Amino acid sequence: xxxxxxxxxxxxxxxxxxxxxxxxxxxxxxxxxxxxxxxxxxxxxxxxxxxxxxxxxxxxxxxxxxxxxxxxxxxxxxxxxxxxxxxxxxxxxxxxxxxxxxxxxxxxxxxxxxxxxxxxxxxxxxxxxxxxxxxxxxxxxxxxxxxxxxxxxxxxxxxxxxxxxxxxxxxxxxxxxxxxxxxxxxxxxxxxxxxxxxxxxxxxxxxxxxxxxxxxxxxxxxxxxxxxxxxxxxxxxxxx
Amino acid sequence: xxxxxxxxxxxxxxxxxxxxxxxxxxxxxxxxxxxxxxxxxxxxxxxxxxxxxxxxxxxxxxxxxxxxxxxxxxxxxxxxxxxxxxxxxxxxxxxxxxxxxxxxxxxxxxxxxxxxxxxxxxxxxxxxxxxxxxxxxxxxxxxxxxxxxxxxxxxxxxxxxxxxxxxxxxxxxxxxxxxxxxxxxxxxxxxxxxxxxxxxxxxxxxxxxxxxxxxxxxxxxxxxxxxxxxxxxxxxxxxxxxxxxxxxxxxxxxxx
Numbered sequence: 001x002x003x004x005x006x007x008x009x010x011x012x013x014x015x016x017x018x019x020x021x022x023x024x025x026x027x028x029x030x031x032x033x034x035x036x037x038x039x040x041x042x043x044x045x046x047x048x049x050x051x052x053x054x055x056x057x058x059x060x061x062x063x064x065x066x067x068x069x070x071x072x073x074x075x076x077x078x079x080x081x082x083x084x085x086x087x088x089x090x091x092x093x094x095x096x097x098x099x100x101x102x103x104x105x106x107x108x109x110x111x112x113x114x115x116x117x118x119x120x121x122x123x124x125x126x127x128x129x130x131x132x133x134x135x136x137x138x139x140x141x142x143x144x145x146x147x148x149x150x151x152x153x154x155x156x157x158x159x160x161x162x163x164x165x166x167x168x169x170x171x172x173x174x175x176x177x178x179x180x181x182x183x184x185x186x187x188x189x190x191x192x193x194x195x196x197x198x199x200x201x202x203x204x205x206x207x208x209x210x211x212x213x214x215x216x217x218x219x220x221x222x223x224x225x226x227x228x229x230x231x232x233x234x235x236x237x238x239x240x
Numbered sequence: 241x242x243x244x245x246x247x248x249x250x251x252x253x254x255x256x257x258x259x260x261x262x263x264x265x266x267x268x269x270x271x272x273x274x275x276x277x278x279x280x281x282x283x284x285x286x287x288x289x290x291x292x293x294x295x296x297x298x299x300x301x302x303x304x305x306x307x308x309x310x311x312x313x314x315x316x317x318x319x320x321x322x323x324x325x326x327x328x329x330x331x332x333x334x335x336x337x338x339x340x341x342x343x344x345x346x347x348x349x350x351x352x353x354x355x356x357x358x359x360x361x362x363x364x365x366x367x368x369x370x371x372x373x374x375x376x377x378x379x380x381x382x383x384x385x386x387x388x389x390x391x392x393x394x395x396x397x398x399x400x401x402x403x404x405x406x407x408x409x410x411x412x413x414x415x416x417x418x419x420x421x422x423x424x425x426x427x428x429x430x431x432x433x434x435x436x437x438x439x440x441x442x443x444x445x446x447x448x449x450x451x452x453x454x455x456x457x458x459x460x461x462x463x464x465x466x467x468x469x470x471x472x473x474x475x476x477x478x479x480x481x482x483x484x485x486x487x488x489x490x491x492x493x494x495x496x
């Protein structure tokens with residue numbers, strides 16, 4: 001059985017990825033901060049919950065090791081854990097910035113780095129970094145978050161380039177606001193995509209499942225928007 | 241040319257490479273300049289030559305960042321131009337990048353420019369300008385300097401986000417994205433590297449290795465009123481090296 005590791009798998013896109021990869025026949029381990037939510041997802045999917053906060057370097061490194069021990073092999077890594085930071089960069093405290101970069105840059109870097117040996121041992125595999133549409137077209141309401149996500153897309157591109165010879169692929173997925181997701185479940189607070197709808201976690205998990213499959217064997221180092229064409233052209237205010 | 245007369249500028253990491261070239265150029269265009277660095281010995285010559293004020297500061301120390309901005313404001317009587325140039329380079333693929341190197345890159349190349357902007361903001365009025373230092377590696381990554389490229393891609397987005405955030409206050413924010421530049425970055429994580437042998441560098445399609453003075457000229461343009469409407473842009477200055485998939489082979493083929 002192939003093995004998959006998902007960070008931040010207790011809710012939103014991460015949970016959808018756990019559900020999908022388990023349904024596709026992967027043995028799945030996933031991390032999260034909330035033990036109750038973790039237990040619920042584990043019970044629903046047969047996946048294994050490993051408590052780890054993405055800000056905790058030792059716990060995050062140990063989680064990769066433990067996943068490899070439980071699964072016996074590692075074929076897919078989905079680096080998903082994240083959080084939103086609203087408000088101007090001018091007003092972001094040093095602590096908020098350090099946390100943001102720790103979760104969205106350092107943790108994906110460390111998780112990828114920690115997984116390389118196991119992915120190599122499996123004869124190759126797939127790393128998917130859940131970035132954001134903000135990595136490509138930043139959001140002025142989420143400016144610091146956009147900065148971090150831009151870096152995470154570059155991280156995926158360079159993992160892809162660096163590990164190509166090992167048969168390890170890495171890609172960045174850049175979703176728009178997803179429901180249910182980090183922003184909560186109230187669509188009234190967020191603008192939908194150009195089409196007028198929001199993607200669901202399952203829509204993002206579809207792309208993750210594809211990127212982890214052999215059908216995507218030539219897709220690597222790619223930064224892929226899943227944003228209902230938001231980033232494809234400038235968004236103009238509605239004609240009055 | 242006195243485009244920058246009456247302007248007051250702070251350049252971080254101004255003791256060598258692009259930073260030193262920027263100090264010289266801004267002074268030459270009429271600005272009053274303060275610059276930071278870790279080593280007063282390296283700074284002496286430039287301060288003496290240009291009349292610019294040297295401030296000792298390590299940008300990995302947030303207290304030193306705030307202190308150096310205050311010292312610059314004191315010395316210059318205000319601040320109109322900020323060039324948070326100090327940066328470190330690290331060679332190696334991601335798989336071999338140590339925690340220490342990663343943290344140094346993130347703190348120096350990404351966090352420090354943000355903290356500098358925050359510290360400088362109360363002093364920057366309408367007509368002020370910030371120039372961040374990206375890299376051609378922020379536009380298109382390089383495996384050999386992978387973690388560095390991650391930080392510079394983030395700086396790329398930082399440029400845009402600050403341009404949007406500060407635009408309404410009359411403060412413009414842009415970035416220069418230099419290709420391999422000489423004299424350029426000699427600061428590796430941990431300590432200073434030996435000066436690279438530029439003659440071995442791959443030439444861009446122009447056949448000319450980028451000179452630090454050319455980056456300084458672009459910085460001077462971006463902070464001047466000539467660039468009044470240039471905001472949130474990343475100016476790639478790399479001789480065309482990133483203009484095509486294998487542009488790095490073009491010069492060698494053409495000069496065969």
